[in-house]
Amino acid sequence: MIEVDGVPTFENLKTSMPTEERMRKKAVAMHECYQDIPCDPCVYSCPTKAITMETLVSTPRINHELCNGCGLCVAACPGIAIFLMELKEDRGLITLAYEFVPLPNPGEIVDGLDRYGRAVCEARVERVYSLPGIDKKTKTSLVRISVPPEKIMEVRFFRRRE
C-alpha cells in the first residue's frame, strides 16, 4: 500500500492511467507520483503543456490528449516516476529512465520486473537513447523495453540476465 511502503496500488494507478485506446494510438506519458512533494520539473519539461499542477506542492496531472510522447518529462523527473506507455498489436512498450551503467544493448533479452522487483515476464530491450534533463546540459538515459501487452501496467523495471 502506498502509505505503508510507497508502492502504488491499482487504485492509485487508475487515477493517472491513460486509456487503452490512447495507448494504442501512440506513446503517451503516465506518472506514478501521488504524494504532494514540493516538486515541479515535469511541468517545465513538457513542450506541449500537457502536464499541469495547481501549486508546487500539488500532484501533477497529465492531459493524455495533449501529450505527444516525446519523453522529456521522463528524463526530467527526479523521482523516476514517469513512464511512456504504448500498446502494439502483440506487445506493450514501456520507456523508463535508467540511471545505471553499463547500459543494456538493443535486442537484449531481460527480466521484466514488477513494482516489487519480482520477475514477471521476459522483456526485450528495444531502444536505448538519452534526452536532456531540465537543465538542458546533462542527459538522462532512457530505455524502451517490450513486454507482453497484458503486462504493460505491471512491469516497471528490468533486470539484465547474467
Place this chain on the structure above:
Amino acid sequence: MIEPDVLVVGGGPAGMNAALAAANAGATVLLVDRFQNLGGQLVKQTHKFFGWAARGAGARGFELAQKWEGEIQNHPRIRTLLGFEVIGAYKDGIWLAADLEDFYKIKPKRVVIATGASERMITFENNDYPGVYGAGAVQTLMNVYGVLPGERYLIVGSGNVGVIVAYQLLQAQAKVEAIIDILPRLGGAYWVHAAKIQRAGVPILLKRTITGVYGEGHVERAETIGVDEKFQPIPGTERTFSVDVVLLAVGLMPLSELLFELGVREYYIPELGGFVPWHDETGRTSHPEIFVAGDVAGIEEATTAALQGRISGLQTALDLGYEVNKDEIDELKMLLTQFRRSSLSEKVCQGLERLHTKGV
C-alpha cells in the same frame, strides 16, 4: 586576526548561500568549512533533486554545489578557508578556526552558523564492529572517493537518506539485501524514492529491528527481529542477513555545539531533530549577532537550507548598514512558506511553531 564583516561557518547549501547573499550586498565574508571542498551534503548527492525547476530542481546535488562554488570562488569579497574547523567561540567575540597544524583567530561583526547535522546512532550488540557505517560515511567513500566499503549491505532506516543511499549503492553495483525499519510504515521516505528501489528488487521490511552484528572481528552477518506495535521483539521472527556492511540511516540531529559554548538559547524540539537554537524568521538567535541557517536550525532539506542561508546572509548585511532590498528578503520568506505548504513539511512547521512560541 581576520576581521570579516560576516563569518560563515559551514559551506553546505545554507552556508554558501549565506556567504553569497551577504557578499553580493557588499559585506566582506569569511567562509570556513572543515572539509576540503565546499558543498556540504550536496557533494555526495548524485541523485536529482526535488524542488522548483526554476530554482535548480531536477539538477543533481553535486551540480548545484558546483554552481554556487563557482560563484563563491570568483567573488572578490568572499574568502574561503577550507580544511579548517571552527572549534571555539569566545565571549569577547573571537572565533577560532584550526586544522592540525595551524589556526586563525577571527573577529567578525556577524556570524552565520550553517554547520548542518550529525548522524544518530542506535544500540545493538557489537555496533562498534568494523563494517557498521553511518549513511554519510558510505556516501562520502562511494561518491566522493569512489570506494565501496563492502559488497553486501543491510540498511537500517527507511527515511529519504536510507532509500537514496540504497539506490546509489545499486548504481555502484553493490548488493542491497534489504532496508529494515522498526516503524509500521515508511520512516519518512518520499513514496517515489521508496518505489524506485523496491522495483529494482530491494525489499523494505517494516516492523523489524537489528539486534546485533557478528563475525570474526568484523561484520559478517546481521541479526534482525520483527517487533509488535509497542516495538517489542516477537520471538520466532528472527532473520539473519549475510552482509559485510550494516548501514545506519536512522536520523540526523542539528550540529549546534558551537552555540552551546556561547549560551545561545536552545530548545528540545523533536520535530526539528533535537536541540535547536531559538531563531526568528531571519535565522537570528538569542544572541543578536549570531544567525543559524540550514539543518542546524532544524533538519529539513537543501532547498530550504539554501533559502534560509540567503535570508540570513541578507539580514547580516542589512544589520551592518549595507544596502539591501527588503523586498528580496520578503520574497525569499514567501518562497520558504510556499515550499513548506506540502503535507510533508507538516512536522517541520509544527516544530517551528513550537520553537517560536517559546520566545527568546
